[in-house]
Amino acid sequence: MAIFLFLAPFAAGLAAFVIKSDRLRRRLLFTVACAHAAFSLYLCLFPPGGEDYRWLWFGLDALSRYFMAVFSLLFLCASFYAVIYLKGEKSRPREKKEEGLLFNNAPEAAFTGCLLVFLACMSLLALSRHFGLIWISMEATTLVSAPLIYFHRQRSSLEATWKYLLICSVGIALALFGNLFLAVSASGQSPGTEISIDRLLGPGVRLDPLWLKAGFIFVLVGYGTKMGLAPMHTWLPDAHSEAPSVASALLSGALLNCAFLAVLRFYQLCLANGIGSFCRELFLIFGILSMAVAAVFIIGQSDYKRLLAYSSVEHMGILCFAVAVGTAYGSMLQAANHSFIKGALFICAGNILAGFRSKRIADVRGIAHVMPWAGILWFTGILAICGMPPFGAFLSEWIILKAAFSGGNLLLPVVYLFLLGVIFIGMTGTGIRMTFGVPSIPEGKKSFLSLLPALLLLLLSLFLGIYMPAALDGAVSGAAALLGGQG
Amino acid sequence: MLDGILMLLVLLNLFSLGSTRISASIRVVAYQGAAIGLVPLFLPGKITGGILVAIVSVTLLVKAVILPWFLRYAQKRVNVRREEKPFVGASTSILSGVAALGTAFFISSRLPIPFAVASPFIVPVALSVSLTGFFIIISRAEALSQVIGYLILENGIYLFGIALLLEQPLLVEIGMLLDVFVGIFVMGITVFHISREFEHTDTSRLSGLADWLPEGKRSE
Numbered sequence: 049m050a051i052f053l054f055l056a057p058f059a060a061g062l063a064a065f066v067i068k069s070d071r072l073r074r075r076l077l078f079t080v081a082c083a084h085a086a087f088s089l090y091l092c093l094f095p096p097g098g099e100d101y102r103w104l105w106f107g108l109d110a111l112s113r114y115f116m117a118v119f120s121l122l123f124l125c126a127s128f129y130a131v132i133y134l135k136g137e138k139s140r141p142r143e144k145k146e147e148g149l150l151f152n153n154a155p156e157a158a159f160t161g162c163l164l165v166f167l168a169c170m171s172l173l174a175l176s177r178h179f180g181l182i183w184i185s186m187e188a189t190t191l192v193s194a195p196l197i198y199f200h201r202q203r204s205s206l207e208a209t210w211k212y213l214l215i216c217s218v219g220i221a222l223a224l225f226g227n228l229f230l231a232v233s234a235s236g237q238s239p240g241t242e243i244s245i246d247r248l249l250g251p252g253v254r255l256d257p258l259w260l261k262a263g264f265i266f267v268l269v270g271y272g273t274k275m276g277l278a279p280m281h282t283w284l285p286d287a288h289s290e291a292p293s294v295a296s297a298l299l300s301g302a303l304l305n306c307a308f309l310a311v312l313r314f315y316q317l318c319l320a321n322g323i324g325s326f327c328r329e330l331f332l333i334f335g336i337l338s339m340a341v342a343a344v345f346i347i348g349q350s351d352y353k354r355l356l357a358y359s360s361v362e363h364m365g366i367l368c369f370a371v372a373v374g375t376a377y378g379s380m381l382q383a384a385n386h387s388f389i390k391g392a393l394f395i396c397a398g399n400i401l402a403g404f405r406s407k408r409i410a411d412v413r414g415i416a417h418v419m420p421w422a423g424i425l426w427f428t429g430i431l432a433i434c435g436m437p438p439f440g441a442f443l444s445e446w447i448i449l450k451a452a453f454s455g456g457n458l459l460l461p462v463v464y465l466f467l468l469g470v471i472f473i474g475m476t477g478t479g480i481r482m483t484f485g486v487p488s489i490p491e492g493k494k495s496f497l498s499l500l501p502a503l504l505l506l507l508l509s510l511f512l513g514i515y516m517p518a519a520l521d522g523a524v525s526g527a528a529a530l531l532g533g534q535g
Numbered sequence: 536m537l538d539g540i541l542m543l544l545v546l547l548n549l550f551s552l553g554s555t556r557i558s559a560s561i562r563v564v565a566y567q568g569a570a571i572g573l574v575p576l577f578l579p580g581k582i583t584g585g586i587l588v589a590i591v592s593v594t595l596l597v598k599a600v601i602l603p604w605f606l607r608y609a610q611k612r613v614n615v616r617r618e619e620k621p622f623v624g625a626s627t628s629i630l631s632g633v634a635a636l637g638t639a640f641f642i643s644s645r646l647p648i649p650f651a652v653a654s655p656f657i658v659p660v661a662l663s664v665s666l667t668g669f670f671i672i673i674s675r676a677e678a679l680s681q682v683i684g685y686l687i688l689e690n691g692i693y694l695f696g697i698a699l700l701l702e703q704p705l706l707v708e709i710g711m712l713l714d715v716f717v718g719i720f721v722m723g724i725t726v727f728h729i730s731r732e733f734e735h736t737d738t739s740r741l742s743g744l745a746d747w748l749p750e751g752k753r754s755e
Contacts, residue, residue: 184710191714191721198728206732207741210678210725217685217718218672224692224711225665231700236649240700256649286744345746354746 050108053088053116053171056080061164065157073160074131080164081127084171085120092117093519095526105178105244110526112174115309117523118384119174119302121508122391123167125501126301129395130163130294132498136402137292154199165192166298170306178244179227182310186223186274189303190216196295197287208283208290215283219273226266226314233259248317255321264327267314268334275307277334277368278341281361285345288357289407293398296353300360300394301387308367308383312531315371319532332372332460338365339467346474351407352400355478356393359433362471363390366448369464375451376531380524381444385509386433389441392505393429396422399499400482403492409478414487421499422492423483425506430479432509434472440512537577537653540570541660544694545636548667551687552628555618560683561606567664567687568598571694578653578698590697590708597712598693602686602719606679609723613730615677620739623674631674632667639663648699657698665691678726678736682719689715 060080067073092113108116134156169192173185190213198209227243233256234241234248241247248255273280288296318327342362349355363386370379399422404412416423432439445468452461512520544567551563572594575587623631639662648658668688672681693715696708730736 180708180711184714187714187718191717194721194725198725203732204743206725206728207744210729210738210741211744213718213722213725214672214681214685217722218669218688221665221685221688221692225695228692228696228700231696232648235700239650258646259649262646285746290744349746351746 050091050175051106053084054168054175056168057084057164057171058168061161061166061168064161064164067157070134070156073157074134077127077160077164078131081120081124081167084167085117085124088113088116088120088171092523095523105181106175107177107246108175109530110523111309111312111530114380114523114527115305115383116171116174118387119170119305120167122301122387122505123298125391125505126294126297126395127163129297129398129498129501130160132495133292133294133398134159136498154195154201158195159199162192162195163294163298166196170302173306174309177246178242179230179313180243182313183220183224183227186271186307186310187217187220189306190220190274193295193299193303196298197291199292199295200290205290208286212283212287215280216274219270219280221270222273223267223270223310226263226268226270229259229263229266230255230314230317232256233263245313245316249320255317257321257323260318260321261323261326264314264318264323265330268311268327268330271307271310272334275304275311276338276361276364278338278361278365281338281341284361285354285357288360288394289351289353293353293394293401296356296397297391297394300357301391304360304364305383305387308364312371316530324532328372328374331368335365335368335370335372336463336467338362338368339464339471340365343467343470343474346471349474349478350409352409352412352478352482353394353397353407355409355475356390356397359471359475360386360390362467363433366445370444370448370451371531373448373452373455373460374532375448376528377524378444378447378451379531380527381440381512382448385440385444385512388505388509388512389429389433389439392425392502392509393433395502395505396426396429396499399493399495399502400426402498404489409482411488412482413485414483415492416483417487418489418492419494421494421496421503425499425502427479427483429502429506430475432506434475435468438510438513439506440509443513537574538656540574540577541654541656543570544660544664548636548664548687549629549632551671551683552632552667553625555621555625557610557615557617557677557679557683558607560680561603561610564606564683564686564690565599565603567690568602569595571690571697572598574694574698593709593712594693594697597716598690602716605720605723606683606686609682609726610679613679613726613736615679615736618675618677618680620737621675621680622739628670628674631670632663635666635670636663639666652699654698658695661691661695661698663691664688664694667691676737676739678729678738681738682722682726685722686715686719 057080060076064073169185169188176182194209194213198205231243234243236256237254276284315327318324339362342358345358367379367383403419435441435445449461452464547563547567551560554560572591575590639659643658665688668684671684726736
């Protein structure tokens with residue numbers, strides 16, 4: 049049954065390329081998104097008892113159910129926004145403010161089709177139990193999301209698309225090396241051992257530790273490129289700032305998490321083979337480095353979509369840091385919160401961009417006066433992403449801090465807090481300047497409907513922050529248990 | 536015979552580093568793909584019969600025929616003849632290729648394969664092919680050269696995989712081949728767009744996006 053989570057959006061995506069009617073295509077997008085979200089949420093919260101679903105190299109465990117539910121919910125909200133956005137955009141030539149050039153958008157059919165196939169590829173990644181298949185779906189997400197970035201047919205988007213394609217393809221090629229190293233390490237005992245998770249975690253399999261370590265390095269660097277870990281993050285701010293906001297929300301909230309999931313799959317094997325501490329050291333290095341790089345670029349950032357992109361780099365760093373200090377639970381919770389809040393922020397950014405027609409922070413003043421809803425949600429979102437209570441990110445960052453303190457090394461929590469503090473100042477400073485003050489445009493667009501998904505996503509994060517139902521807690525702990533327990 | 540093919544691959548590596556003409560690079564990549572496609576024929580008794588024929592013919596078709604043909608088509612369409620301003624000159628590139636070969640031998644001496652392999656040179660040669668591809672990606676400015684570099688990088692990985700681990704499920708191998716195939720196509724199409732939009736495909740001049748650019752320099 050669960051294979052339909054891949055097949056349905058895939059088929060719908062192919063159909064979207066040929067459907068002529070815009071209305072029908074948009075309805076298809078939203079219907080598939082609803083069904084996907086409902087089904088994956090159900091699977092996550094009420095997992096089928098007893099034996100997990102298994103078929104060939106497909107299957108769902110607590111980890112994939114959790115990640116699937118998170119990106120599926122985000123996709124639902126993003127697709128709602130996409131429908132409104134596409135209606136407004138309707139392939140008319142627009143003027144790019146900075147250059148006064150006319151440019152067209154890519155055909156809407158291709159955009160919708162790519163969105164759906166993108167969802168299908170991410171679902172395939174979550175469903176895969178074979179490392180080769182995980183790699184294939186990861187590469188496929190790069191290829192289908194490239195056209196999403198190049199939706200606005202203009203030079204800067206093209207440049208971003210090229211960087212994205214080349215850097216991520218090379219990164220994923222390195223990850224393929226990592227997977228082959230894994231196959232070598234599995235073949236030491238008996239040649240041709242299948243590199244599926246169940247086989248390798250099964251009884252009596254010993255992996256060669258040297259090749260496994262080498263493989264983990266390659267996988268972390270390779271998928272880490274896709275995940276946006278510094279110093280391989282350079283494509284990320286360009287792609288996130290140039291893509292239409294729907295695509296940015298999905299790239300940031302869903303795709304980065306999926307890359308993290310791919311790394312975690314490998315980490316599971318490393319844990320089972322006793323090299324967990326080696327991996328955690330690497331996670332720590334990349335985690336701290338990503339947070340530090342993000343902090344540097346958030347301070348003094350002049351483009352608010354790039355600001356959000358660097359905040360994603362920061363949060364990917366936090367996810368790694370959390371695993372490194374031994375709280376997979378905190379990492380899981382943080383992943384969900386980041387997805388929801390960042391999705392909301394990108395949707396707000398899309399609205400702000402539509403109203404102010406500029407991505408420069410200096411051009412945007414007084415959102416709260418001309419676009420009250422956008423202003424409120426934007427500022428709330430900025431506070432939430434920085435870890436202000438009562439939003440969920442506060443809870444998860446607190447759990448991570450606690451784990452860092454209990455580790456014994458006092459330097460880690462201090463560095464972590466310092467970087468969070470710097471980023472907090474940088475982000476809220478920008479948020480205040482943009483939201484309040486004398487408006488820089490006379491009148492903004494006051495459409496509430498296009499902000500509704502942002503509101504819903506923020507409410508989701510708020511919900512995660514104040515109330516944790518047993519089913520949800522079970523889902524998070526179940527996912528964390530696969531990564532070495534609650535810690 | 537296997538060692539002969541591996542030897543040929545090393546020479547092709549050096550050729551690809553030395554040539555700045557795009558059409559020559561494409562030809563080198565085609566030969567490289569053909570050589571790698573033939574490797575399974577000389578592996579002792581791992582896989583035989585129909586599956587062997589299938590793997591060899593699909594690999595040859597994709598790596599030695601279709602992709603080089605597409606690259607040639609792309610080259611004609613965007614009308615670039617040669618790498619005008621590579622970041623690293625031809626002779627330095629070849630020297631780097633030799634250094635890469637040395638590095639590859641060093642790495643593989645530190646990572647002993649835990650089972651019997653057909654030739655001790657498979658791992659170092661595969662690594663050196665990949666390193667060469669990597670080097671071409673970062674040292675060339677033309678978008679098409681970078682695509683060729685990516686293909687060489689993938690060729691190295693494919694050699695590593697097919698020579699050591701043929702027993703992995705066929706479906707997965709075909710999937711990997713397909714991904715690379717589609718990847719090259721998507722990159723090629725992006726190159727068409729770049730050439731139409733910018734009237735050049737020199738990626739060193741794609742520098743409109745950055746943090747902290749001086750005022751007025753933002754986006755070309």
